[in-house]
Amino acid sequence: MCIDMTWDDTRSLWVVTFQDTNSGETFKRTAPVVVSAIGTLDRPSVPSIEGADSFQGETFHSAEWDGNFKPSGKRITVVGNGASATQFVPELVKSVGPKGRVTQHARSSHWWTKRGNPTYSEAFKLTLKYVPLAARLYRFVLAWQLESIFFSFYMDSNGAAMRQKIREATYSYIEEEAPARYREILKPDYEPGCKRRVNTATYLKCLHSPQMQLTKDAIVKIGPGYVETNRGEKLPADAIIYATGFQTQKWLFPMKIKGVDGKDIHDVWDAAGGAEAYKGTVVSDFPNFFILYGPNAASGQHSVIFHSECQINYSCRLLRPVLKGNTDSIMVKHEAQKRDLSWVHEKLQHLVFNSGCQSWWMNPVSKKNTFIYPDPMYKYWLRTIFPRWSDFRLRKSEKRSVKRYLVLGCLVAVVATGYISIGAQDGTTTKMEKSTGSKEKVAELVAQYYGAAPPPYFMFPDEHPYGICWRMGADEDYVSFFLNRWGNKTNAMEFHEKSGKE
Ligand SMILES: Cc1cc2nc3c(=O)[nH]c(=O)nc-3n(C[C@H](O)[C@H](O)[C@H](O)COP(=O)(O)OP(=O)(O)OC[C@H]3O[C@@H](n4cnc5c(N)ncnc54)[C@H](O)[C@@H]3O)c2cc1C
Numbered sequence: 001m002c003i004d005m006t007w008d009d010t011r012s013l014w015v016v017t018f019q020d021t022n023s024g025e026t027f028k029r030t031a032p033v034v035v036s037a038i039g040t041l042d043r044p045s046v047p048s049i050e051g052a053d054s055f056q057g058e059t060f061h062s063a064e065w066d067g068n069f070k071p072s073g074k075r076i077t078v079v080g081n082g083a084s085a086t087q088f089v090p091e092l093v094k095s096v097g098p099k100g101r102v103t104q105h106a107r108s109s110h111w112w113t114k115r116g117n118p119t120y121s122e123a124f125k126l127t128l129k130y131v132p133l134a135a136r137l138y139r140f141v142l143a144w145q146l147e148s149i150f151f152s153f154y155m156d157s158n159g160a161a162m163r164q165k166i167r168e169a170t171y172s173y174i175e176e177e178a179p180a181r182y183r184e185i186l187k188p189d190y191e192p193g194c195k196r197r198v199n200t201a202t203y204l205k206c207l208h209s210p211q212m213q214l215t216k217d218a219i220v221k222i223g224p225g226y227v228e229t230n231r232g233e234k235l236p237a238d239a240i241i242y243a244t245g246f247q248t249q250k251w252l253f254p255m256k257i258k259g260v261d262g263k264d265i266h267d268v269w270d271a272a273g274g275a276e277a278y279k280g281t282v283v284s285d286f287p288n289f290f291i292l293y294g295p296n297a298a299s300g301q302h303s304v305i306f307h308s309e310c311q312i313n314y315s316c317r318l319l320r321p322v323l324k325g326n327t328d329s330i331m332v333k334h335e336a337q338k339r340d341l342s343w344v345h346e347k348l349q350h351l352v353f354n355s356g357c358q359s360w361w362m363n364p365v366s367k368k369n370t371f372i373y374p375d376p377m378y379k380y381w382l383r384t385i386f387p388r389w390s391d392f393r394l395r396k397s398e399k400r401s402v403k404r405y406l407v408l409g410c411l412v413a414v415v416a417t418g419y420i421s422i423g424a425q426d427g428t429t430t431k432m433e434k435s436t437g438s439k440e441k442v443a444e445l446v447a448q449y450y451g452a453a454p455p456p457y458f459m460f461p462d463e464h465p466y467g468i469c470w471r472m473g474a475d476e477d478y479v480s481f482f483l484n485r486w487g488n489k490t491n492a493m494e495f496h497e498k499s500g501k502e
Contacts, residue, residue, distance in 0.1 A: 001018065001019055001021055002016060002017070002018055002038075002255055003017050003018065003019050003026070003254070003255060003256070004016070004017045004255055004256035004257065004258075005017070005034060005255065005256070005257045005258070005289075006257075006258040006262075007258060007259045007260060007286065007287060007288075007289075008030075009260060009261075011030075012032060012287070012288070012328035012329045012395070013030045013031065013032055014030065014031050014032070014033070014034045014288065014289070015028060015029075015030050016028065016029050016030070016031060016034060032288055032322065032328070032329075033288045033289075033290070033319060033322065034288065034289050034290070035289075035290045035291075035292065035315060036252060036289070036290070036291045036292060036294075037292045037293075037308075038252065038255075039293055040246065040248050040251070040293055040371075041063075041245075041246045041248065042063065042246065043246055043247045043250065043253060044061035044062075044063050044064060044242070044244075044245075044246060044247070045244055045245050045246050045247045045248075046061055046242050046244060047079070047242070047244055049219055049220070049221065049222050050220065050221045050222070051221050051222040051223055052222045054222065054223060054224050055222050055223070055224060055225075055237075055240060056224045056225060057225065057237060057238045057239045057240065058238070058239040058240075059239065059240040059241070059242070060241060060242070061241075061242045061243075061244070062080075062084040062085065062088060062241060062242065062243040063084070063246070069239070071092055071095045071096045071100060071239075072095060072096060072097045072100060073096070073097055073099045073100045074096060074100050074101075074238040074239050075100065075101045075103070075235075075236050075237055075238045075239075076092065076096060076100065076101070076102050076103070076237070076238065076239045076240075076241060077103050077105065077219070077227050077235065077237040077239070077240045077241070078092070078102060078103070078104040078105070078241050078243055079105050079219060079240065079241070079242050079243060079244055080104075080105070080106070080107070080242065080243035080244045080245065081104055081105075081106035081107070081108075081109075081110070081214075081243070082110065082198065082243065082245055083196070083198050084243040084245070085104065085243035086110075086112075086198050086200050086203045087200075088241075088243070089102065089104060089203060089206060089212075089243075090202040090203055090205070090206035092241075093206050093209045093211050093212050094206075094209075096211050097211075098211075100211060101211050101212075101213065102211060102212050102213070103213045103215065103235055103237075104212070104213070104214050104215070105215055105216075105217065105218065105219055105227075105229075106185060106214060106215070106216055107216075107218065108188070108195075109185065109186050109187055109188040109189075110188060110195065110197065110198040111166065111170050111188055111192045111193070111195070111197040111198065112170055112173055112174065112186070112197075112198055112199075112200055112203065112204060113166075113169075113170065113173075113197045113198065113199045113200070114169075114173050114199075114200075114201065115199040115200055115201045116201070117201055143302070143306070143377075143378075146301050146302050146303070147301060147302060147376050147377060147378060149193075149300075149301035150299070150300075150301050150375075150376045150377075152166060152192065152193055152352070153193050153300060153301075153351045153352045153353065154350065154351065154352075155350050155351065155352060155355060156350075159352065163191060163192045163193065163352070166192040166193070166197075167192055170187075170188070170192070171187060173204065174186045174187055174204060177204035177205050178204040178207050179207050179208050182207055182214050185214060185215075185216050186204070186214075190355070190356065190357040191352045191355045191356075191357070192352070193300055193352045193353070194352050194353060194355050194356070194357035194359060195357055195359040195360075195361075196300055196359070196360075196361075197300075215229070217229035217230055217231055217233065218230045222240070225237065225238070227240065245360055246360070248360040248361070248371070249274065249275075249360075249363050249364070249370060251269065251275035251295060251370070252265065252266075252275075252291070253266075257286065257289075259283075259285040259286035259287070259289070260285045260286070260287065260331075261285070263285045263286075265283065265286060268283075268285070272368075273363060273365075273366030273368045274295075274363040274366055274368035274370040275294075275295040275370045276295050276296065276337075276341050276370070277291055277294045277295045277296070277297075277337075278332040278336060278337040278340045278341075278391070279297070279314065279340060279383065279384060280294040280295055280296050280297025280298075280307075280311065280373065280380075281294050281297065281311050281314055281315060281384075282318070282331070282332045283332070283337070284331065284332050284333065284334045284337045285331070285334075286331070287329040287330060287331035287395070288319075288322065288329050288330060288331075290311070290315040290318075290319075291311075292308050292311050292312065292315075293307070293308055293311075294311065295370045295371070296341075296344050296369075296370065296371065296372060296373055296374075297310075297311060297373055297380070298361075298371045298372060298373060299372065299373055299377050299380075300353060300361075300372060301376075301377075302377040306377055306381075307373070307377060307380060310377075310380055310381050310384045311384065313384060313385070314384035314385075314387065317384075317385075317387050318330055318387055318392070321394055326394075326396070327394040327395060327396045328395055328396055329394070329395045330392050330393070330394050330395075331392065331393050331395070332391055332392055332393075333391055333392065333393055336388075336390075336391035336392070340391075344373070344374055345368070345369075347374035347375065348369050348372060348374045351372070351374055353369055353372050354367075354369055
């Protein structure tokens, strides 16, 4: 995993430290560009409850599910009733068997929304497959259904009327599907949409199971084989599952990120009362750094995938001058970031998210909403298509050679599904700079790698490792590095064959 990143202003590079999560070994990579794709809902938040360490049964957070856990016949305590518990509790109740029991401790209620699970006919599937634009049109309809919910977020009379309809729909869903004894616990008393709505097709029904118990009593203490509630009741427990959400306000945690002049991103954000970024993606003083699912880029109505796609496209657009070698770094100007954020937070004041509930979108101390984009997502999409270049500072270092740009352009560190780095090792970068290798040596190495003579170098496009190595006149180490790290032998052979035929 990535543990820290420091911007080297002289070389216009990020020096990134990773730690092997198995061995604990650390290693460094340098890269001109870093993209964070570490998400925000993956660092579990577990409440600190007196005596928790003394518990002798099995215990884990829902995001760290123990694959060996056997629920059958166990008395299981579930802490929390948000989106995670709503998904797994119906399955858990089925698997505890007649002797087992699930006791769920709920702190608040949610705007449960009935989730359909339609069956798509063969004719419909064939239409999407063969009729031009049909799938796109269908995607557009689905997206618009989600998008239209945004209008219920406005704290005006139209928004209130829409929220009233949502309120009625959820209340009648609870009345129809949940047992009478739990209905009052389940009905939310805050504005619909203030917390993200929870979709479910199975949760309310599963509360009818004789194995299921739902309570609003809070757990105040834990003993070796029980949990104690605020009413002094001791409930026996063989296992405790925490469905207590994530450390959402600890953005980019636990990485240490130091930008221009050694500025620490966490200090900057703490001083601002919570994380912030221009268009939810870039931060002043942190050049060539892009955050997917960044601050105030998310929505309460749409899919995370959609805004992440917008951010990926936006980042690629901003990166073009760097990848083309026209500049070394790109950074948003302070005044532009300030302007963008004033707009975001002013608009948020008029939306339901800031109407008084405590959601995971909100910093609990400063009450700053660090998650939500205050407009429909199609507007975010439009605003990320055309970068406003005057908002950015592009910096070019005079010393850089054309060759070096070519290499740097290829060493974009992509931090995806965790942090995957495609970069040069510190030592390798230095070697590359001093490279005196010959084209003949490169050809020899590539030939060894292929197990046969490769086609002439000019058949390789600029972005192919062989082409790059050749043009740089790279030395032996560098070529080996490229071939081992980048070169997928099967792809390379296929490419070889294809090139040979052309
Ligand atoms: C219960 C629940 C329900 C949800 N429902 C929806 C929904 O209906 N619709 C929706 O759009 N979204 C939903 N989400 C949000 C969901 O998190 C995102 O849609 C999606 O997972 C985000 O993808 P991601 O790739 O940005 O981040 P993640 O899927 O969170 O992936 C981040 C990865 O980065 C890794 N990582 C973290 N830190 C580091 C580090 N320092 N170094 C290296 N690797 C690191 C993590 O281990 C993880 O593999 C839900 C989330 C939860 C928990």
